Amino acid sequence: MATVNERYLDRTVLVTGAASGIGKAIAAAAAGEGARLILGDIQVGALSDVAALLRSRGTVVHSAECDITSTEEVDSLVAAGSAAVGPIDVVFANAGTLGTPGDVWSYSESEFQRILDINVTGTWRTLRAVLPGMIERRRGTIVATASAAGVIGPAGLPAYVASKHAVVGLVKSTAMNVAAFGIRVNAFCPHLVDTPMLDRVTAEIPGLRDSLDQQTPLGRVATSEEVARSALWLGSDESSFVTGHPLLVDGGLVAQ
Numbered sequence: 001m002a003t004v005n006e007r008y009l010d011r012t013v014l015v016t017g018a019a020s021g022i023g024k025a026i027a028a029a030a031a032g033e034g035a036r037l038i039l040g041d042i043q044v045g046a047l048s049d050v051a052a053l054l055r056s057r058g059t060v061v062h063s064a065e066c067d068i069t070s071t072e073e074v075d076s077l078v079a080a081g082s083a084a085v086g087p088i089d090v091v092f093a094n095a096g097t098l099g100t101p102g103d104v105w106s107y108s109e110s111e112f113q114r115i116l117d118i119n120v121t122g123t124w125r126t127l128r129a130v131l132p133g134m135i136e137r138r139r140g141t142i143v144a145t146a147s148a149a150g151v152i153g154p155a156g157l158p159a160y161v162a163s164k165h166a167v168v169g170l171v172k173s174t175a176m177n178v179a180a181f182g183i184r185v186n187a188f189c190p191h192l193v194d195t196p197m198l199d200r201v202t203a204e205i206p207g208l209r210d211s212l213d214q215q216t217p218l219g220r221v222a223t224s225e226e227v228a229r230s231a232l233w234l235g236s237d238e239s240s241f242v243t244g245h246p247l248l249v250d251g252g253l254v255a256q
Contacts, residue, residue: 007236009034012086016068017095019046021195025224026092029232031059038081040066068095068122078129090235093126094145104158112159119163127174135181143234144171146187148250168246175244184243186234191250192221216251
C-alpha cells in the first residue's frame with residue numbers, strides 16, 4: 001500500500017468546482033500526493049490562480065472553464081483534460097451550490113430547478129462523461145460531494161437538502177451499476193465547512209457563525225483541508241473495499 005504522501009502518484013485526478021473551498025483544498029491535497037490534475041470551475045479567474053499556484057509547485061495541471069449545467073462543457077473538460085494530462089483515474093465531482101435559504105413555499109420554480117440542475121444533474125453529467133472511459137479500462141474511482149444534509153433534513157434549505165439526498169442515491173445506484181467493472185463510487189457528506197460559501201451566508205446574519213460552531217459535538221465547523229483529507233481517503237486505494245457509501249464528515253452532528 002502506498003504511503004499517505006504518494007497515494008496519488010502517477011494518477012490523473014479530475015476536480016470540478018476547483019477554484020475555491022473544498023474543491024480547491026482537494027486539488028491542492030491531491031497535487032501534494034503526486035497527482036496530475038484536470039480542474040474545472042465557472043470562476044475562471046480564481047481557477048487560473050489555483051492552477052498557476054499548483055504548476056509553480058511542479059504539478060501538471062489542465063484547467064478550463066466548466067459550467068456543470070452544460071453537458072457540452074463537462075464533456076469538453078473531460079475530453080480535453082484526458083488528452084492533455086492522461087486518462088482519468090479519480091474523479092471528485094465536487095461542484096455545487098447552496099442556494100438561498102427559505103421556506104419550501106417561498107422558492108420560485110426556477111430557483112428550485114436551478115439548484116437541482118447544478119447539484120444533481122451536474123453530478124450526473126460528470127459521471128456520464130467519465131464512466132465510459134473507466135469502464136473501458138476497468139478501473140477508476142469517483143467521489144461525489146454530498147452533505148450531511150443528504151442524510152438528514154434540516155429546515156430552510158429544501159432544494160439543497162433534496163439535491164444532496166439525490167446525490168447520495170445517485171452514488172449508491174451508480175456504484176452498484178459499475179462494481180463489476182472494478183470501479184468504486186462513493187460520496188462524502190460534510191456538515192459545515194469554513195469556505196467562502198459559508199462566509200457569504202453567515203455575513204448576513206449577526207451571531208450565526210457562533211451558533212453554527214456549536215451545532216456539532218466537536219464545537220466548530222470543519223476546515224476545507226480536513227474535509228479534503230477524508231475525500232482523498234475515499235479516492236485512494238486505502239478505501240479499496242468501500243463503494244456505494246456516504247461518508248459523514250460532520251463533527252458528530254448526525255450521531256447526536
